Amino acid sequence: MAGIFGVSSNEDCVKDLFLGTFYLQHRAQDYCGLACSDGKTFSAYDTHRGLMRQQFPKKVLKDLKGNFGIGCVTGDRQPVSVLGKAGAFIVAYDGNIINHDELRDALLMKGIGFTGFIGEGEVHDSAVIAKIISSESTFERGIESLAKIMKGDFALVALTKTGVYAARGWGRKHLILGKKNGSYAVSSESNSFPNTGFEIMRDIEPGEIVLINEEGVNHVGRLDLNPKKYCSFEWIYTAHPASVIEGKSVAEVRINLGKALARRYPVAADLVSPVPNSGRWHALGFSMASGIPHIEVFVRYDYSDRSYTPGQQPDRDVEARTKLIPIKEVIKGKIIVLVDDSIVRGTQMLTRVRVLKEMGAKEVHARIACPPLVAACHFGKTTRCNDECIARRMPIKEIQESMGLDSLGYATVEDLEEATGLPREKLCLDCWEP
Amino acid sequence: MAGIFGVSSNEDCVKDLFLGTFYLQHRAQDYCGLACSDGKTFSAYDTHRGLMRQQFPKKVLKDLKGNFGIGCVTGDRQPVSVLGKAGAFIVAYDGNIINHDELRDALLMKGIGFTGFIGEGEVHDSAVIAKIISSESTFERGIESLAKIMKGDFALVALTKTGVYAARGWGRKHLILGKKNGSYAVSSESNSFPNTGFEIMRDIEPGEIVLINEEGVNHVGRLDLNPKKYCSFEWIYTAHPASVIEGKSVAEVRINLGKALARRYPVAADLVSPVPNSGRWHALGFSMASGIPHIEVFVRYDYSDRSYTPGQQPDRDVEARTKLIPIKEVIKGKIIVLVDDSIVRGTQMLTRVRVLKEMGAKEVHARIACPPLVAACHFGKTTRCNDECIARRMPIKEIQESMGLDSLGYATVEDLEEATGLPREKLCLDCWEP
């Protein structure tokens, strides 16, 4: 997963560039990077291990300047600077190449080598993408060439000296346009906009290539890509609740899913609680439809997550164990509905239920805001391995029992259609109906 | 403000020491430190600028070992290692010395100098405390000597080679004892206990000095200090909602305050929202008593706060501006009750109200979970300067108008008494009735 952002500003873009990228931090926490151009040259540019707030304090930001910029938060080192047939550009992408090895070998056979390999001779997706785009005579042709031969999906932004290109593949990777007073921005999520003052213009369409510069948002190409699909998981979990995707508020879609769960699986309970933060809006919907009070039985400890310094391996086990603090006084003797967005391996849900029972909960009923996950996501969401999915290995009744739950209910694909207002043909459902 | 923790374990204490201290991180974010002893010597010990999770990764923790340990999160460099008349010890405290200059000068006149001054020749409170304690022949006498001459209040833990001393002053600085299987802990807040497995034993009483070691919690002295007072602000804002103070659950006291506000200042509204995170439990109480849905109109962006690297100055203005993201779809056209714990200068509330109105809120009514703040806190909470308090400079009606609020209501001292179940004589009310 990644978050990408691009901006063309009528003044220096660095402040908007930083904040616009920063508000994508929930999408990835391993690397982050910013690059700028003032129309003549690229200014100081760097990719860092760690979080935006740590890696780009004021004293670093002051080395960046220019009207055009791109930024990213990613799982690998991005953005990548490239000198190619069409000149110099700097690119960041959100996506994945399913046929990576095939594309890499084809490049090697053409005599196109890679510098900076890792391990025994591996290269990142970003290196393959950079090589394919840079071997064509224009940026648009490079993108076309990429879309023609790659399997997977992508969204990307590319900074040249005079503007920012943005392109979207089949649709699973989102990009949205914003504007304010002669400045234009593109982002993985509209969450970049409220605190930077941009207004939503529209989503970039699947297959669309635009160039953003002082003249605005220029349409420069359209790829013929089929079928087009949106990623359902963005509304369910990935995106920030303040974002709007394809015209649908993420917070509202989640409230809708919670309401559907309350109608589909009613239960007489003392309180409904999310697993914070991911289940919070779903739980709110459940509370609104059922009338059961919405009280958080776990308090999230803000300092538990990923505040690691560069180079330091995050200890994700310690993170998971330490980030929620149960409130015994609220839990004891209560019948509790616990709402979360999804269950992958089930280990976290198991831990939460055990804690609640130990603290004296009378009953615990779980409600899950999407259908049972039965397949790995080929596009980098949820899990990379089929066998990790607990719902692939056992029936729902068994999951319930293994976790010590008093009941367990999942949302349905129909609930997703109703909550988003989109027909199932437009939604990627590979996680549930592979 | 600070958080202090001490532990005597029947095995190596480092894991409990780290977590017990870590769960006090909400009390201070500038410095943190850990120190251990194995009964013979002190093991690697260090005070760091920054957060616990950043500064004490596994590779640092492995240099610490021993059955006894203390830890702290503080605003100045602590703990302090001291070699004194009674031997070597390492001390951390939460508190403040109102007559700092007087005590420092008395020490200098006795020929007791300070190494490591700052600025033109300033020394920290911790240096003064260390000198006073270390000039006496036993640790207990050192504490007595301190309590006799200092003005202010304090709680402290001190590690010797064979145990952990803990002492509490007049009562405003809390300390609570916990135990599990032959291990004993003391902490500023019981929030250190749920995820480390300790059970609450009891609060350390004002004036009490204990020694924690393999024999348990040993009473070693009692200071004759009057009057004894608890800090009301701990329940209202400072402490973590999962903590229990003097037998009162912080979460429940906040719900009680929110209920009192709903009864005292009813309003016909579409939704009640906290300023997250500080107003969350108060808002929940308001919602429970009024029946108005509890929906958060701002989503807190977890990555906005204090993830700065050591040595880097936090930019608190940027933090304040960036940490909340408004959800337009939820705000537009609504009558909103906004609940927060307190108002000091009023600048943050002003900003929040302005954003809500810009996003289309029909009305905004503020409810504040404590009385109007009119005085600086001599004990280091709220503010250091009388004139910063907006409620000292203008009447409530004027505050409401200057902020563009449709109504404004504060809790009363009677509400505090009722919510905590404690009579006003036991509560420090200096902020409201100086």
Add this chain to the structure above:
Amino acid sequence: MAGIFGVSSNEDCVKDLFLGTFYLQHRAQDYCGLACSDGKTFSAYDTHRGLMRQQFPKKVLKDLKGNFGIGCVTGDRQPVSVLGKAGAFIVAYDGNIINHDELRDALLMKGIGFTGFIGEGEVHDSAVIAKIISSESTFERGIESLAKIMKGDFALVALTKTGVYAARGWGRKHLILGKKNGSYAVSSESNSFPNTGFEIMRDIEPGEIVLINEEGVNHVGRLDLNPKKYCSFEWIYTAHPASVIEGKSVAEVRINLGKALARRYPVAADLVSPVPNSGRWHALGFSMASGIPHIEVFVRYDYSDRSYTPGQQPDRDVEARTKLIPIKEVIKGKIIVLVDDSIVRGTQMLTRVRVLKEMGAKEVHARIACPPLVAACHFGKTTRCNDECIARRMPIKEIQESMGLDSLGYATVEDLEEATGLPREKLCLDCWEP
């Protein structure tokens, strides 16, 4: 300038790799890097800004292992890892490409792009070399392809999973082979050998390509390159005095040049002193031939040079001013012969003469161990700019006067022929006879 080293060892090579590379530190101080292979994969590999001793302490070295390794000290970031048609390799080179832009553009036209550009879209020589070699189906063909189209000169080492390739261009960049007990090494200078226990085998010949592995030194190719030339400046200044180049001891060649100067420009003086360290062996020769005592009037301060930490810009002006301390007691009232290897701009000699006169020297006579420099070196030695050469701008008599010297004598090309025992056709004399 750069120093490169490669080794195939019959046990783990890291210790020899570190030391062998370390003893080339005098050739470059900006970057350094090491890479290893154990026959199956490449182990931890890194390029660092700074000096070998700082950048590769024990704790870093322990992450490297394998029987094959290469190392370098360079002015740009090397070695470079490359995945190409013929597989993965890691390359380091000493050299320069005069027709860099032409080669880069030809690669771009073929659709071969570069990742990691600098500035507006510049790439390093190392990137161009890596691309050319990696576009061919074998390593030997890659080198041939490079030699066919490049102008300039080079020596390089390349690590594959199963051995170390070494190749030498027209001759100006030296490479020498060593062996001990079944281990084989190749280095820019034999100075790598005395303290690692290697014995000199022979120089790699201009145009020769060898592969070093457990079977020894295997001849794998010969490039047809003409004319072949050795760099005279290696003996005069660049190489370490303990090195032997093309069978000639550097220390002895320098003594020979000093003797020639004493014969050619006799002077009745009290003492002969070098500018330390570069003039030390030349001055010794002058002393031996003239009988004038060899006393150093300046003491080099060891801590003055390039001990900067990574990322820190060296302040070469401060370095130049601070590195020599004059000894007044030795200088006062004396007639001094000051011997140095060469004069480029003349600013340093001017400073030295002025200090000697201020300290009371009666007369100062300069003797220079090579002919007057009149041209920039196209191969990266001496200077990059013709106009920097003081001897291009004014006659010798004028140089002498401008510096306040009492006399000034330069060595001749004939002195170089005699000192090295090599005919002028084998010596690159571009600096003096462009």
Add this chain to the structure above:
Amino acid sequence: MAGIFGVSSNEDCVKDLFLGTFYLQHRAQDYCGLACSDGKTFSAYDTHRGLMRQQFPKKVLKDLKGNFGIGCVTGDRQPVSVLGKAGAFIVAYDGNIINHDELRDALLMKGIGFTGFIGEGEVHDSAVIAKIISSESTFERGIESLAKIMKGDFALVALTKTGVYAARGWGRKHLILGKKNGSYAVSSESNSFPNTGFEIMRDIEPGEIVLINEEGVNHVGRLDLNPKKYCSFEWIYTAHPASVIEGKSVAEVRINLGKALARRYPVAADLVSPVPNSGRWHALGFSMASGIPHIEVFVRYDYSDRSYTPGQQPDRDVEARTKLIPIKEVIKGKIIVLVDDSIVRGTQMLTRVRVLKEMGAKEVHARIACPPLVAACHFGKTTRCNDECIARRMPIKEIQESMGLDSLGYATVEDLEEATGLPREKLCLDCWEP
């Protein structure tokens, strides 16, 4: 060992402060620190692990300003800032307290504690000194009090807001005064002066206390200390050859010692070589008196020494092995006189002789510029342990044989008297006549 420096300048002192301290780097390499005052406050001040050039680059130096400053290179963390009865000052010293434990315990008994202990409760000499001085009502009294009760020796500089105090104990720790244009400096060695433009004024006398400020060098006290002794080892090894101590040039004293050795132990040899750098000037004297050519058979590799980064433990064994490179061409078949300043344990000399013999030296004759060391130095020079001295454990003849030397000769105390021109009563001879 340590080097200390102080300056009062008629303009900003930072440049002179940095360089004056830097030129003492040969005296200590573990820590370094600088402190300044502008007459009103102390400016940014810091003590660092590492070398001056690494730790004080321009960007750090720009945070320092003021007309008064002190600096030091030390083995422990100095300078130390102190707030005492007489106000705030910052102190650095060269010296050692033989009765450290006694003084520490006396302070503790008085109720004077130490903050910042190490290990189980140890404190540095600098902490003891700081406490003693700071307990008195004036700086002069503090020094008097120190001198009255301490055993050992010292020289120190102390920065107050309005000047720099300098004080010298019994004489083994040297201090010298310099001036230029209204600026005044004090240093452990006059080596601080040539490249900063200061002229030697005079040595501070044993027992003298001065205050340096805009009025010049003010005599403020004289301690009655006996007997007064100079450290002989400063001329033999410790001091820089460009320094002048008690009016005697270090370079000249060393030449004198070498001449004495040539006269006392003549030998028919092909060349005389120092162990660089410590034996260089002694070897020159030997060459001058004997007529045997002075050729260095080992070249010191400048990059071998102590360029470690902060926190990194220097590997002194690797340093010793790597720092000298033998030149086989010069060594083979020759009768060599090897001159060094002293022999402590003999391990280094043994290694050197072995290398020379392996490289084909016909004979090796060692000449040592001081008498056989038979006792540890109580003042921190040479060695801390009697038993480390090889000359304590075996007769000279046996030392010669164990090292494979063809002959071995030591200088005598009479040679020291003659070389320095000082009578034996004024020289500390504890190393040779304990």
